[in-house]
Amino acid sequence: MRVVIAEDLFLLRDGLTRLLEAHGLEVTAAVDNGTDLLAVLTAGPPDVAVVDVRLPPTFTDEGLRAALAARRAVPGLPVLVLSQYVEQLYARELLACGDGGIGYLLKDRVFDSAQFVDAVRRVAAGGTAMDPEVIARLLARNSGDGAISGLSPREREVLALMAEGRSNAAIAQRLFVTERAVAKHTASIFLKLGLQPSDDDNRRVLAVLAFLGR
Amino acid sequence: MSDTAMIPDSQAQRGTPGAMKWGIGGGIIAGSRGLTLAGLMLAGLFLLLVPLMAVFLAAVGAGVVIVGNGAPRDHRIVLGLALLAAGLFVVRFLVPAALLASRRLANLTRRLAGEWSGVEIAVPYQPPPSSSSAKLPFRSRLLWLVSDPATWRDLLWMTVNATAGWAIALLPAVLAGIGLIEFIYPATQPNMGARLGNSRAALLAIGIAFVLAGAASAQWLLRAYFGLARSMLAPTGQAELALRVHHLAQTRSETLDSGAAEIRRIERDLHDGAQARLVAMGMTLGAAEELIDSNPAAARALLAEAREASARALAELRALVRGVHPPVLADRGLADAVRALALDSGLNVDVTAGLPGRPQAPVESAAYFAVSELLANVSKHANARQTWIDVRHERGMLRVDVTDDGHGGADPGRGSGLHGIERRLAAFDGILALNSPPGGPTVATMEIPCALSSPKTSSY
Numbered sequence: 001m002r003v004v005i006a007e008d009l010f011l012l013r014d015g016l017t018r019l020l021e022a023h024g025l026e027v028t029a030a031v032d033n034g035t036d037l038l039a040v041l042t043a044g045p046p047d048v049a050v051v052d053v054r055l056p057p058t059f060t061d062e063g064l065r066a067a068l069a070a071r072r073a074v075p076g077l078p079v080l081v082l083s084q085y086v087e088q089l090y091a092r093e094l095l096a097c098g099d100g101g102i103g104y105l106l107k108d109r110v111f112d113s114a115q116f117v118d119a120v121r122r123v124a125a126g127g128t129a130m131d132p133e134v135i136a137r138l139l140a141r142n143s144g145d146g147a148i149s150g151l152s153p154r155e156r157e158v159l160a161l162m163a164e165g166r167s168n169a170a171i172a173q174r175l176f177v178t179e180r181a182v183a184k185h186t187a188s189i190f191l192k193l194g195l196q197p198s199d200d201d202n203r204r205v206l207a208v209l210a211f212l213g214r
Numbered sequence: 215m216s217d218t219a220m221i222p223d224s225q226a227q228r229g230t231p232g233a234m235k236w237g238i239g240g241g242i243i244a245g246s247r248g249l250t251l252a253g254l255m256l257a258g259l260f261l262l263l264v265p266l267m268a269v270f271l272a273a274v275g276a277g278v279v280i281v282g283n284g285a286p287r288d289h290r291i292v293l294g295l296a297l298l299a300a301g302l303f304v305v306r307f308l309v310p311a312a313l314l315a316s317r318r319l320a321n322l323t324r325r326l327a328g329e330w331s332g333v334e335i336a337v338p339y340q341p342p343p344s345s346s347s348a349k350l351p352f353r354s355r356l357l358w359l360v361s362d363p364a365t366w367r368d369l370l371w372m373t374v375n376a377t378a379g380w381a382i383a384l385l386p387a388v389l390a391g392i393g394l395i396e397f398i399y400p401a402t403q404p405n406m407g408a409r410l411g412n413s414r415a416a417l418l419a420i421g422i423a424f425v426l427a428g429a430a431s432a433q434w435l436l437r438a439y440f441g442l443a444r445s446m447l448a449p450t451g452q453a454e455l456a457l458r459v460h461h462l463a464q465t466r467s468e469t470l471d472s473g474a475a476e477i478r479r480i481e482r483d484l485h486d487g488a489q490a491r492l493v494a495m496g497m498t499l500g501a502a503e504e505l506i507d508s509n510p511a512a513a514r515a516l517l518a519e520a521r522e523a524s525a526r527a528l529a530e531l532r533a534l535v536r537g538v539h540p541p542v543l544a545d546r547g548l549a550d551a552v553r554a555l556a557l558d559s560g561l562n563v564d565v566t567a568g569l570p571g572r573p574q575a576p577v578e579s580a581a582y583f584a585v586s587e588l589l590a591n592v593s594k595h596a597n598a599r600q601t602w603i604d605v606r607h608e609r610g611m612l613r614v615d616v617t618d619d620g621h622g623g624a625d626p627g628r629g630s631g632l633h634g635i636e637r638r639l640a641a642f643d644g645i646l647a648l649n650s651p652p653g654g655p656t657v658a659t660m661e662i663p664c665a666l667s668s669p670k671t672s673s674y
Contacts, residue, residue, distance in 0.1 A: 060544060
């Protein structure tokens, strides 16, 4: 699996490269600014790009904007965005196209290398990986409105884990229930959110989008 | 969201009454207002007499002691001292009260000028040396009142008002009165009709002319009256500068104070949080290093612990940074930062924004934290179904409206949050206006004078 990394701090860029290579992924390019990133991504799209939000020259949201621009040029290009902080606003912007293949994680998640590499692979396969902190802040919103308010507390829990990008098996393990029970919950969620039975992965992305309150 | 609903209270009050009503009705209203002002003049004259009386008593007392003739010397001294004592009594007990009352009277005139004729007269007084004028000791209170040129200008106005001002204010009523007499007087003299003959019609015409002249001139004369008042009651250039210096000194010291407090808080948070965790991490790593050969399993557990500690330190630093300068504000500017706040608030918020560029960073930051505080207030107190935030820049002002359809009744006097916003904004000469009638809606408007930098050009 070919990966492009964009990170301006040398130590982190180097660490990420070694971490991914240690897990058998191939890092084809590691750049340190948004302009180079966009050039690399559009020249020969990798299987997934791991991008830091804040990059030179402006040190603002350069990385995020470059990633969004690359996805406009190469639709469906899987991008995992890393940041020192997470904003629902950015999560929504990333997911807005509804294609999936999007990850948005705190940099801390790199500490758990197995889980992090798992997230990279999931995003490359077209899934989502939302940071638990984004999810936690969504759940903190007490006033449930729209379609989400129709979900039972258990279904909300399942949806939150789905948004993190977990498979039914992983969700079942986390909630101490059988996989069949999780499948029942997901089917009920899709029904309540009015998502047609089609490609399961895409429905999962759409459910997460509904969750993010688009 | 309609723009007109967003006008703060103070502006709404200023906007309508300044417009003149024309016609006879307006003339009658203006004329009766002139009569009211003449009444106020009498009150002012009375207040003016108090300091004059003190001077008079003291002067006569001194005069009796020194040059009095005829009466025996002892009697003269006793009488003179008694008069002096009476003068001092007036100065001690009546003069400060009279001066304060004359300020109230002058302030009433200033307010009426704005409400009746749209003539804006700012309040010129120097603020008292300490927080409340009532608690000041007598001497510093008298000094504060007497050393303020505005006090003397008030007294000057009362003198002028008793002569020229009074005449201007009463003229319309007098004209109308003369006109009315032309109607009434012949009617009460039945014999006159015969004697006057044709000239009765002429008298009526003259009467009508007088009444009309009174009504027509009333508005202009009222305006002229307030114009005259403004020349004495408005702050002089020097007084305006003095007030400005006072305001700047106060806001500067408040800004410095809150800045220092903020730095102390950050230092404490770092000391107790991230710093302590890093120390613990170092120790844990050291212990793991020692154990790595003898007891690899224990070393691994310690390493996992160190990793968790580093994650917690990061989380604390993140929270700290959010409170100092939110990254989304640095990245995207005020409009998107407010959108992010709205998303995090858990309320139903509609954000509209029209910012062609970015304000200076400190202004952005002040506005951001003010919106954050206002949203927190909405979610805590208002019980609102919908909230609207409008961010725009017009006429050299950054203007932010936060409106909610909650139950209203928010009191700016209560709660340190609103006061904190005002302090934050005051450092930039910004203001917060709150309009929250019981039953809602609540509209909070802030305005900060600022320029926008040119928009950031994006390469993507």
